[in-house]
Amino acid sequence: MEFKNKVAVITGASRGIGYAISKRLVVEGMKVYCLSRTKPAELVDGVIYLYADVSKEKLVAEAVARIVEPVDLLINNAGVMRRGKYWEMDEEKFDLVMSVDMKGPWLMFKYLRDKLAKGAMTLQSNSKNSVQMKENTFAYTLAKLADLDIDKLVAKDRPDLDMRVAHFGPVDTLLEWTDYSEVEKAEKMKIAIQPDAAADWAMKLIRSDQKSLVYEVESQTYLLV
Numbered sequence: 001m002e003f004k005n006k007v008a009v010i011t012g013a014s015r016g017i018g019y020a021i022s023k024r025l026v027v028e029g030m031k032v033y034c035l036s037r038t039k040p041a042e043l044v045d046g047v048i049y050l051y052a053d054v055s056k057e058k059l060v061a062e063a064v065a066r067i068v069e070p071v072d073l074l075i076n077n078a079g080v081m082r083r084g085k086y087w088e089m090d091e092e093k094f095d096l097v098m099s100v101d102m103k104g105p106w107l108m109f110k111y112l113r114d115k116l117a118k119g120a121m122t123l124q125s126n127s128k129n130s131v132q133m134k135e136n137t138f139a140y141t142l143a144k145l146a147d148l149d150i151d152k153l154v155a156k157d158r159p160d161l162d163m164r165v166a167h168f169g170p171v172d173t174l175l176e177w178t179d180y181s182e183v184e185k186a187e188k189m190k191i192a193i194q195p196d197a198a199a200d201w202a203m204k205l206i207r208s209d210q211k212s213l214v215y216e217v218e219s220q221t222y223l224l225v
């Protein structure tokens with residue numbers, strides 16, 4: 001896609017993978033809006049930070065109302081993680097994950113419906129868990145699976161959209177270490193990549209003609225497919 005003077009909206013660019021992607025989009029010449037509840041410790045010049053909890057309809061509506069230009073790229077990236085198999089999860093954790101990771105993308109599509117430019121690109125920060133059906137992250141996997149179907153349902157209304165999905169593997173962020181012991185974290189750190197590297201892969205997907213980026217568990221590498 002052409003980046004120069006185009007407009008991107010990204011959720012959850014206050015830290016982690018989203019923050020790293022937002023820096024790259026600005027360097028490419030895009031005007032970038034970020035929706036999150038906090039701002040990064042180090043603001044990125046060229047990013048307009050809009051306050052929003054993506055799980056709250058009123059806040060998403062208010063934030064999106066401040067975006068005046070047609071949007072060329074929407075990145076549904078905001079997310080939370082709570083671990084546990086289906087019999088281990090409590091209602092509070094289940095509701096939190098579903099409200100941010102599944103309801104959030106729906107609300108973004110709903111309120112950006114009339115602002116997404118014809119042929120705009122959309123990108124999900126999805127997970128390998130939805131490819132592998134990981135059962136030890138029941139709510140998270142379920143939400144990420146639902147996000148794939150949200151794309152399909154939105155595409156019925158907006159077949160012009162160029163929808164992309166990044167199935168990331170382990171990335172060294174706050175989200176990834178949620179509900180992990182120090183021992184589990186140390187083990188996973190051996191294969192986790194840094195947010196900058198994940199953002200580089202996301203940019204490769206955006207620049208490519210491929211629809212998805214998939215982390216292969218066995219080889220610990222990424223493929224554009």
Ligand SMILES: NC(=O)c1ccc[n+]([C@@H]2O[C@H](COP(=O)([O-])OP(=O)(O)OC[C@H]3O[C@@H](n4cnc5c(N)ncnc54)[C@H](OP(=O)(O)O)[C@@H]3O)[C@@H](O)[C@H]2O)c1
Pocket residue numbers: 011012013014015016017018035036037038039052053054055076077078079080100125126127128167168169170171172173174175176195
């Ligand atoms: N890290 C991994 O290993 C990994 C692997 C696969 C997929 N992913 C996906 O990558 C995406 C980014 O995660 P990350 O790893 O970069 O995690 P992170 O560093 O914890 O960042 C999460 C981002 O989501 C935002 N967020 C959380 N709750 C929100 C809410 N209610 N409303 C608005 N924004 C909210 C946070 O901003 P505020 O707290 O400021 O609101 C933050 O900017 C997620 O969708 C995640 O599922 C990550």
